Amino acid sequence: MKITEIRLHQLMMKMRTPFTTSFGTQQDRFITIVEAVDDTGRSGFGECVSGEDPLYSEEFMDASIIAMKKYFAPIVIQNEIDHPDKVWELFKPFKRNNMAKSAIEGAVWDLYAKQNDMTLAEAIGGKKQQVEVGISLGLEDTDELLLEKVQEKVDEGYKRIKVKIKPGRDVDMIRKIRERFGDIPLMADANSAYTLDDVETLKALDAFDLMMIEQPLAAGDLIDHAKLQKEISTPVCLDESIDSYESALGAIELGSCEIINVKVGRVGGITQSRKIHDLAEKHDIPLWCGGMLEAGVGRLHNIAITTLGNFTLPGDTASSSRYWYEDIITPEVVAEDGLVTVSSAPGIGADVDFAKMQQYLKKTDVITGADAPDMIFYD
Numbered sequence: 449m450k451i452t453e454i455r456l457h458q459l460m461m462k463m464r465t466p467f468t469t470s471f472g473t474q475q476d477r478f479i480t481i482v483e484a485v486d487d488t489g490r491s492g493f494g495e496c497v498s499g500e501d502p503l504y505s506e507e508f509m510d511a512s513i514i515a516m517k518k519y520f521a522p523i524v525i526q527n528e529i530d531h532p533d534k535v536w537e538l539f540k541p542f543k544r545n546n547m548a549k550s551a552i553e554g555a556v557w558d559l560y561a562k563q564n565d566m567t568l569a570e571a572i573g574g575k576k577q578q579v580e581v582g583i584s585l586g587l588e589d590t591d592e593l594l595l596e597k598v599q600e601k602v603d604e605g606y607k608r609i610k611v612k613i614k615p616g617r618d619v620d621m622i623r624k625i626r627e628r629f630g631d632i633p634l635m636a637d638a639n640s641a642y643t644l645d646d647v648e649t650l651k652a653l654d655a656f657d658l659m660m661i662e663q664p665l666a667a668g669d670l671i672d673h674a675k676l677q678k679e680i681s682t683p684v685c686l687d688e689s690i691d692s693y694e695s696a697l698g699a700i701e702l703g704s705c706e707i708i709n710v711k712v713g714r715v716g717g718i719t720q721s722r723k724i725h726d727l728a729e730k731h732d733i734p735l736w737c738g739g740m741l742e743a744g745v746g747r748l749h750n751i752a753i754t755t756l757g758n759f760t761l762p763g764d765t766a767s768s769s770r771y772w773y774e775d776i777i778t779p780e781v782v783a784e785d786g787l788v789t790v791s792s793a794p795g796i797g798a799d800v801d802f803a804k805m806q807q808y809l810k811k812t813d814v815i816t817g818a819d820a821p822d823m824i825f826y827d
């Protein structure tokens with residue numbers, strides 16, 4: 449395939465309600481939609497999931513846009529790409545910047561699937577027609593407010609409820625949820641807010657039969673998580689610490705977790721996600737697909753990866769309406785009774801709706817073949 453142009457559509461979207469984690473609160477979501485155009489004028493789409501600020505991980509949107517403009521978009525335009533797996537090879541000399549890499553690679557995957565008249569799920573090798581989804585609930589000012597949100601999402605039929613925790617908002621809050629809702633599928637995400645000094649608190653959570661505790665300790669850590677997993681019966685799930693195939697291998701070998709949350713952007717794209725999928729399957733480590741407050745394009749990529757067999761646990765890919773009054777795709781993603789049906793339309797399975805996108809659009813940067821990377825050491 450020959451890609452002639454890449455467009456970076458930079459959007460500022462307002463979320464319905466603020467979302468609070470142990471690292472901060474946000475309501476405005478700065479999103480970049482990548483559009484890769486081939487020599488016949490067909491477009492494929494990807495979404496960059498970097499945060500506004502480097503709080504979840506080291507990546508942040510301003511830096512990702514520079515990385516895409518300076519390196520990853522020009523490289524894809526300047527090379528003939530027979531299969532999307534080649535994109536990771538082309539990006540390999542450049543360290544990290546996984547969310548920027550993944551956004552460009554994702555657009556290439558969508559384009560490839562459309563050129564071959566396949567769904568993105570089929571192009572990836574996924575078989576499921578429907579995927580199970582859960583929901584991620586942010587911290588609320590009071591436990592009572594959180595209980596109301598849980599009630600609403602249980603009523604909507606989500607397949608599991610994830611709540612954010614942090615020191616001081618953990619054991620009592622989880623106890624109240626269990627008391628009110630009985631044995632619903634429940635898990636907690638700490639976004640790296642604890643250390644091994646908090647082991648007694650983390651042990652106390654064992655009493656509530658959580659499906660898992662997500663990323664209790666430092667982002668990037670594998671050693672302390674392995675120590676913690678030996679101390680607690682609740683399965684540890686890693687999010688922030690799994691930023692590559694190599695870290696997934698390390699986590700499995702060290703026993704740092706029993707479950708992995710795969711975020712396509714965090715690990716560098718679909719090709720890397722598939723590699724981690726196959727590794728985890730071989731080691732009986734179940735997977736699920738995490739979310740990054742995505743607009744529709746990212747949501748559809750997440751659904752496509754979840755169609756792979758070892759994504760056996762419900763993901764964070766809820767309905768478009770979870771965060772948006774109006775998403776940028778038609779049709780929007782809709783979860784019914786906690787199930788999303790995989791579209792049979794080619795590629796990501798929905799159209800990017802430029803009329804809807806217009807209301808959020810701040811700027812579009814266009815990269816063409818003339819924008820060669822300006823580097824000292826690269827041939």
Ligand SMILES: O=C(O)CCC(=O)c1ccccc1C(=O)O
Nearest residue numbers: 504584639738739740741742764
């Ligand atoms: O609904 C979603 O998109 C997932 C929400 C979520 O939990 C999250 C959102 C932004 C950054 C990190 C995380 C996380 O999974 O830790």
Ligand SMILES: [Mg+2]
Nearest residue numbers: 637662663687
């Ligand atoms: Mg998480």
